[in-house]
Amino acid sequence: MVGVIPGAAPQLLMAEGGLADASAALPSARPVPVGDGIGAVLAEPGSPAPPGLAWRAARAALPALPPQDQPVALRAVAVANWRSQGRFCPACGGPVEPDWPRQGFICAREGRPVFPRTDPCVITAILDRDDRLLLSHASNHQAGVYTLVAGFVEAGEPLEAAVRREAFEEVGLELAGARFIRSQAWPFPGSLMASFAALAATTEISVDGDEILDAAWFTRPQLARALDSGRVTLPMDYSVARQTIEAWRSGALAW
Numbered sequence: 514m515v516g517v518i519p520g521a522a523p524q525l526l527m528a529e530g531g532l533a534d535a536s537a538a539l540p541s542a543r544p545v546p547v548g549d550g551i552g553a554v555l556a557e558p559g560s561p562a563p564p565g566l567a568w569r570a571a572r573a574a575l576p577a578l579p580p581q582d583q584p585v586a587l588r589a590v591a592v593a594n595w596r597s598q599g600r601f602c603p604a605c606g607g608p609v610e611p612d613w614p615r616q617g618f619i620c621a622r623e624g625r626p627v628f629p630r631t632d633p634c635v636i637t638a639i640l641d642r643d644d645r646l647l648l649s650h651a652s653n654h655q656a657g658v659y660t661l662v663a664g665f666v667e668a669g670e671p672l673e674a675a676v677r678r679e680a681f682e683e684v685g686l687e688l689a690g691a692r693f694i695r696s697q698a699w700p701f702p703g704s705l706m707a708s709f710a711a712l713a714a715t716t717e718i719s720v721d722g723d724e725i726l727d728a729a730w731f732t733r734p735q736l737a738r739a740l741d742s743g744r745v746t747l748p749m750d751y752s753v754a755r756q757t758i759e760a761w762r763s764g765a766l767a768w
């Protein structure tokens with residue numbers, strides 16, 4: 514069982530070297546089935562950590578977890594956030610009841626299941642025919658952080674269409690094609706990231722100067738120099754953006 518304090522900045526119960534066993538440490542807190550045999554124990558904000566354990570911000574704790582524990586922690590945080598926030602039926606506004614032993618809710622008025630809110634996002638490694646990678650700097654990122662083109666999927670929009678739309682809206686590029694790579698839950702607060710590799714049909718970049726402040730094509734040596742000089746920094750290690758960028762840097766991601 515993973516210990517979680519849900520919220521906009523969720524926290525994980527940590528032991529030395531990894532996730533704590535919350536079922537033993539927090540016997541009075543609420544257990545929730547999370548799926549894949551994983552459980553979560555939800556604690557209230559401000560709950561003291563048991564002796565020898567500590568609450569840590571989930572986003573900061575993730576990169577230090579063993580790789581097999583990272584998706585476990587993400588799933589526990591996602592379910593914990595949903596369970597703590599999804600108190601009303603999105604269709605009729607009525608109250609919901611826990612649907613034991615499933616992780617979800619049932620509308621108390623209508624008796625129908627209430628599914629978790631998930632906000633799909635596409636994130637795209639745009640490559641040109643010379644195997645250069647496009648990175649952009651958005652106004653809502655810290656100074657110097659360059660990352661892949663990304664955005665939320667609109668209502669009724671297929672992922673592939675969102676990839677093409679975001680590439681054109683953010684950096685003015687037409688795409689010749691795109692292929693799905695992988696997905697990752699990103700429950701801060703409820704995103705599901707779908708990563709793509711795409712081949713640009715055009716290479717002239719155009720940014721709006723408002724949402725996107727800068728964008729550029731990088732060869733591998735150019736990115737290495739920009740990182741060495743400190744002019745460019747990349748997103749945090751355990752993000753699908755960073756992992757996709759690193760795959761391109763190592764030659765494992767090609768169009």
Ligand SMILES: [Zn+2]
Pocket residue numbers: 602603604605606607620621622623
């Ligand atoms: Zn309802």
